Amino acid sequence: MQRIETAMIEKAKALLSSGEVTRVLGWKKGELGYDVEPCVFKSEESLKDFCYNVFCGANLSKYLVEESKKEGKILVFLKPCDSYSFNQLIKEHRINKENVYTVGVECQGKVDPYKLKENGIEMVDSAVETVDTVTVKGKEFKKEEIILGKCLTCTKKPLSYDDIISFNEKREPVLDRFETVKKLEAMTADERYAFWKDQLSNCIRCNACRNVCPACTCTKCVFDNDNSGIASKANSDSFEEKLFHIIRAFHVAGRCTDCGECSRVCPQHIPLHLLNRKFISDIDRLYGEYQAGEDTDSKGPLTNYTTGDVDPSDVFGGNN
Amino acid sequence: MQEMNNEKRPLIVAFCCNWCSYAGADLAGSSRLSYPADVKIIRVPCSCRVNPMFILKAFQRGADGVIICGCHPGDCHYTTGNYYARRRMSLLFSMLDYLGIERERTRVEWVSAAEGAKFSAVMNDFASKVAALGENKRLEDLRCKE
Amino acid sequence: MKKIAYKNLDLLYKEIAGAQELYLPVKVAKATNFKKYEDGVEVDIKSLQTVKSAKDLFFPQSEDMMEFKTSGKNIEIIDARKTPAPFVLFGVRGCDLKSFEILDRVFLAEPVDTMYKAKREAVTVVTLACNNPESSCFCKVFGVDASNPKGDVQATIVGDEMFFEPLTEKGRALLDSLKCLEDGDATAVEGEKKAIAEKIDALPFVNLDLSEFKGENLMKLFDRPEWEDLSKACLGCGTCTFVCPTCQCFDIRDFQTNAGVKRFRCWDSCMYSEFTKMAAENPRKNQMQRYRQRFMHKLCYFPSNNDGEYGCVGCGRCVKKCPQSLNIVKVIKKLGGKNND
Numbered sequence: 001m002q003r004i005e006t007a008m009i010e011k012a013k014a015l016l017s018s019g020e021v022t023r024v025l026g027w028k029k030g031e032l033g034y035d036v037e038p039c040v041f042k043s044e045e046s047l048k049d050f051c052y053n054v055f056c057g058a059n060l061s062k063y064l065v066e067e068s069k070k071e072g073k074i075l076v077f078l079k080p081c082d083s084y085s086f087n088q089l090i091k092e093h094r095i096n097k098e099n100v101y102t103v104g105v106e107c108q109g110k111v112d113p114y115k116l117k118e119n120g121i122e123m124v125d126s127a128v129e130t131v132d133t134v135t136v137k138g139k140e141f142k143k144e145e146i147i148l149g150k151c152l153t154c155t156k157k158p159l160s161y162d163d164i165i166s167f168n169e170k171r172e173p174v175l176d177r178f179e180t181v182k183k184l185e186a187m188t189a190d191e192r193y194a195f196w197k198d199q200l201s202n203c204i205r206c207n208a209c210r211n212v213c214p215a216c217t218c219t220k221c222v223f224d225n226d227n228s229g230i231a232s233k234a235n236s237d238s239f240e241e242k243l244f245h246i247i248r249a250f251h252v253a254g255r256c257t258d259c260g261e262c263s264r265v266c267p268q269h270i271p272l273h274l275l276n277r278k279f280i281s282d283i284d285r286l287y288g289e290y291q292a293g294e295d296t297d298s299k300g301p302l303t304n305y306t307t308g309d310v311d312p313s314d315v316f317g318g319n320n
Numbered sequence: 321m322q323e324m325n326n327e328k329r330p331l332i333v334a335f336c337c338n339w340c341s342y343a344g345a346d347l348a349g350s351s352r353l354s355y356p357a358d359v360k361i362i363r364v365p366c367s368c369r370v371n372p373m374f375i376l377k378a379f380q381r382g383a384d385g386v387i388i389c390g391c392h393p394g395d396c397h398y399t400t401g402n403y404y405a406r407r408r409m410s411l412l413f414s415m416l417d418y419l420g421i422e423r424e425r426t427r428v429e430w431v432s433a434a435e436g437a438k439f440s441a442v443m444n445d446f447a448s449k450v451a452a453l454g455e456n457k458r459l460e461d462l463r464c465k466e
Numbered sequence: 467m468k469k470i471a472y473k474n475l476d477l478l479y480k481e482i483a484g485a486q487e488l489y490l491p492v493k494v495a496k497a498t499n500f501k502k503y504e505d506g507v508e509v510d511i512k513s514l515q516t517v518k519s520a521k522d523l524f525f526p527q528s529e530d531m532m533e534f535k536t537s538g539k540n541i542e543i544i545d546a547r548k549t550p551a552p553f554v555l556f557g558v559r560g561c562d563l564k565s566f567e568i569l570d571r572v573f574l575a576e577p578v579d580t581m582y583k584a585k586r587e588a589v590t591v592v593t594l595a596c597n598n599p600e601s602s603c604f605c606k607v608f609g610v611d612a613s614n615p616k617g618d619v620q621a622t623i624v625g626d627e628m629f630f631e632p633l634t635e636k637g638r639a640l641l642d643s644l645k646c647l648e649d650g651d652a653t654a655v656e657g658e659k660k661a662i663a664e665k666i667d668a669l670p671f672v673n674l675d676l677s678e679f680k681g682e683n684l685m686k687l688f689d690r691p692e693w694e695d696l697s698k699a700c701l702g703c704g705t706c707t708f709v710c711p712t713c714q715c716f717d718i719r720d721f722q723t724n725a726g727v728k729r730f731r732c733w734d735s736c737m738y739s740e741f742t743k744m745a746a747e748n749p750r751k752n753q754m755q756r757y758r759q760r761f762m763h764k765l766c767y768f769p770s771n772n773d774g775e776y777g778c779v780g781c782g783r784c785v786k787k788c789p790q791s792l793n794i795v796k797v798i799k800k801l802g803g804k805n806n807d
Binding site: 030031032034035036037038039040058063113117122123198199201202204205206207208210211212224226232233234235236261264265267268269270 | 494495496497499517518527528530600601602670671695698699701702703704705707708709717719721730732733734735738739740785786787789790791792793795796799
């Protein structure tokens with residue numbers, strides 16, 4: 001898998017030296033192996049810190065909202081899931097596509113540092129990756145043991161790229177992405193309430209989920225607007241975390257590409273993607289299958305309708 | 321529930337479309353058809369004006385049930401507003417159910433200006449179902465309950 | 467020196483909780499935070515670090531200050547501050563204990579913060595030595611000895627036993643009141659402390675060079691061009707500030723209830739765009755400025771005003787929790803001094 005990183009660096013160098021792009025959006029090595037950070041590289045020389053490995057879970061597309069407004073073209077490397085977010089942002093006119101050169105890159109699942117830690121691996125000097133395994137500190141793991149939750153269910157293929165760097169067929173997902181949603185739906189209301197009460201009570205309103213979300217690109221979020229009457233920096237009543245997460249999930253419903261960043265970044269490990277996936281599963285069931293970000297021009301399910309849509313009272317099968 | 325019947329009546333917030341359900345409520349009144357005084361009507365220009373936030377804030381401020389009444393699909397004063405509202409509310413109410421909030425606390429009904437009787441029947445039915453559930457505990461804000 | 471078998475810790479928790487409130491690391495869903503001990507909670511004493519730090523107990527994320535109630539033309543002002551009952555804070559790590567000293571400098575200086583002070587006085591702190599420090603830990607840089615964390619009582623896990631050493635009157639009183647403890651021998655603890663100290667010395671960040679961070683370099687540091695790159699990926703979320711044991715900024719807000727107004731204070735974050743927003747202007751216009759503020763405050767402004775005491779304890783929470791892996795270590799390595807290369 002080292003091969004792909006080398007190919008990416010070569011590509012970046014070629015485009016920088018030809019002057020086709022002035023900047024490169026990619027990932028930079030950290031201090032502990034797993035602490036890879038998104039970075040804009042401005043010169044061939046600076047690419048010495050460039051990396052692409054199993055820890056590059058971060059979705060880069062949101063950075064383009066700002067970066068594509070700047071002078072000159074920027075090269076961006078998009079994993080398959082990032083490319084859906086990119087498309088969705090193009091659709092919403094948030095990215096100036098003319099200023100972006102996209103290169104799709106192969107991804108076989110990214111590692112969750114927390115899962116590594118649970119498996120007793122603490123510091124990572126290097127990780128050797130194959131399609132199905134990752135070897136860290138001499139210990140070989142199956143991908144499904146240590147990859148991010150979002151990668152376990154990923155079926156995405158790279159979309160809308162100017163170029164692609166990929167050497168292997170993508171591995172099949174190991175889980176159905178609606179499995180947990182279905183499990184929750186099968187519970188009683190009391191059980192679901194208890195589940196979410198525990199999960200959401202941990203919320204510290206750090207806004208990481210919102211700020212990382214490629215669908216959350218409002219210049220001024222309603223929760224930051226003092227005039228909205230609901231701006232609150234901390235939960236001072238258990239109502240507020242529900243309000244925040246329901247409204248946030250609803251606001252991205254039909255636009256969420258299921259990139260899973262919200263759950264990846266939550267410091268309290270709240271499975272926030274389960275809220276978004278509930279909307280996705282309902283949309284699929286009620287209005288036909290829809291994958292946000294798959295194209296750049298279709299109407300989203302909430303900005304569309306048919307005259308024969310199901311009534312809210314029939315959503316649960318008419319027993320309301 | 322006992323307590324509910326004796327002391328605390330349920331509070332029900334009804335968002336009614338100006339062009340149909342609100343007039344339907346009027347007709348119910350002028351036809352002397354009764355519906356519970358627990359229902360507080362908020363007039364909106366169209367059912368699609370109802371932002372999910374309105375519903376959650378109604379619960380926060382003490383509502384025990386929230387109902388949205390709009391024109392029958394196809395009869396929207398603005399042609400298509402209620403079609404959008406229908407999708408939004410389907411998803412939102414399903415989400416509330418997913419979070420374990422009793423599904424009988426929320427409802428959407430289509431009531432035209434000519435349907436005073438339906439308005440009264442709907443409100444009676446909704447109010448009794450909400451009353452049976454008792455006080456809203458799962459989407460309450462304790463700060464608003466003192 | 468007292469001790470108890472590790473498997474009997476539940477008896478100890480029960481006994482403490484029978485006499486006063488007990489707060490300790492409790493796992494709810496997938497996250498461990500300091501919570502009140504109650505029957506049936508899942509105590510997670512071995513977890514090295516809670517997500518939110520122990521400062522939550524003295525300076526909670528959100529706290530009522532007062533209420534206003536109106537009747538006719540009168541406004542009634544109700545003091546909402548509560549007098550805390552004595553409580554035990556159990557399982558505090560060395561870094562978090564050190565953070566109390568830093569918070570004390572802020573909240574106990576004139577004008578004294580009465581809400582904070584009341585809780586600080588009501589507490590008995592039982593610290594816990596870190597048997598397995600992580601690679602993200604760099605408390606040693608800030609003078610913390612995680613093998614010897616101090617507090618009112620210092621606890622150390624050795625094998626399948628936990629040992630307790632009282633260090634203050636309060637601590638002695640607590641230990642004396644507990645019947646489930648038996649007398650223990652200090653030798654085992656000394657050995658464990660040595661082992662921990664060795665583990666700490668082997669960690670990757672224990673030799674960070676902070677020599678550049680001093681008051682006279684303030685303007686030089688402020689103007690360093692590296693801030694631009696360091697902050698590039700910052701999302702402007704508040705994760706680092708909310709998990710940080712020493713971040714102490716708060717906002718005071720009003721909430722309109724159905725019957726009046728509740729005034730509360732809650733944590734605020736200098737990473738948020740409205741943090742410095744004033745009526746006419748927001749002096750910190752971009753994320754780079756906000757990012758710079760956070761680290762300059764901890765590494766330069768705070769020590770300049772507080773006898774050289776840094777505003778960081780090296781707990782490494784920001785290292786682990788930043789969504790995009792930005793953190794104070796990267797700042798120190800870039801700007802702290804020559805010996806960081």
